[in-house]
Amino acid sequence: MTSLTRIVFLDRETLSDSVQLQQVPFKHELQVYGRTAPEQVAERIADADIVISNKVALRREHLEAVPQLKMIALAATGSDNIDLDAARDRQIVVSNIREYAVRSVPEHVFALIFALRRNICAYRQSVQEGRWQEAQQFCYFDYPIRDLAGSTLGLIGSGSLGQAVATMGRALGMKVIFAQRRGQTIVSNADDRLPFEQVLDQANILSLHCPLTAETQNLLGMPEFERMAARRPLLINTARGGLIDNQALDHALRHGWLGGAGIDVCTPEPPPADHILMRLLDLPNYILTPHIGWASQEAMQSLANQLIENIAAFHRGEPRHTL
Secondary structure (H helix, E strand, C coil): CCCCEEEEECCHHHCCCCCCCCCCCCCEEEEECCCCCHHHHHHHCCCCCEEEECCCCECHHHHHCCCCCCEEEECCCCCCCECHHHHHHCCCEEECCCCCCCCHHHHHHHHHHHHHHCCHHHHHHHHHCCHHHHHCCCCCCCCCCCCCCCCEEEEECCCHHHHHHHHHHHHCCCEEEEECCCCCCCCCCCCCEECHHHHHHHCCEEEECCCCCCCCCCCECHHHHHHHCCCCCEEEECCCHHHECHHHHHHHHHCCCCCEEEECCCCCCCCCCCCHHHHHHHCCCEEECCCCCCCCHHHHHHHHHHHHHHHHHHHCCCCCCEC
């Protein structure tokens, strides 16, 4: 690596302006772009030694055109925007961010659960429309309210985020069950890990915490929602939009197969105004948030600190968090 390392940050606006980036502890030149369109990627990374990307896609054609590129520092955990095979072929180190949002994401999950389980949005809207005055008494009961204690929380994904959600659920008196991979026939000895279909059958609330892969694409579709219809569970997705077949989700919500849905992720992001997840916003038991489950101030600063640590470790010849 040359004495002056050129670092290019392709999408700084994916982090809040309030997040401080620590100084990289070696001689370098830093070029920061707020956002980068697909057609701008090749030009902007042309002379980079290290590229920082949160969501900007780096494909094989990009990586093969930059012979001096040595590292891709992801400002995120997910790596589906990076051609990892091409990076390995080129011996480019790819490092990601790990376990920075183990408080932020679970808290967002339960914010959605509480809002849906207690119909907070529906009651707020009805108050705004004058329903309280129409009731002519101290309260009214237009929408059902359910406690969490005693209900069953089904989790798909048992990594750090899934485990943190499980801990919160147990603290609230919930029974927690984890799903095995769909199609897995080996039953774990752990009593909280069940076959995928059994979790669909038993969960009052289902929360997704698995990565998006070819195996998990459209993990929940029409057959799965129809299977859950008898229990009418809540569905929470703070993982990846592609885990759910959105047409099936629309059908499930509008036909009462689900008690409600709290969605924080979408494909693409941002969704166009006519996206099916946008059209569902007329439903009182549906909440769509703009992929901010991870984005507490504390979590973003932890991410930024870890990002610089990953780059510094690579420069020392001690790469970490590699994929």
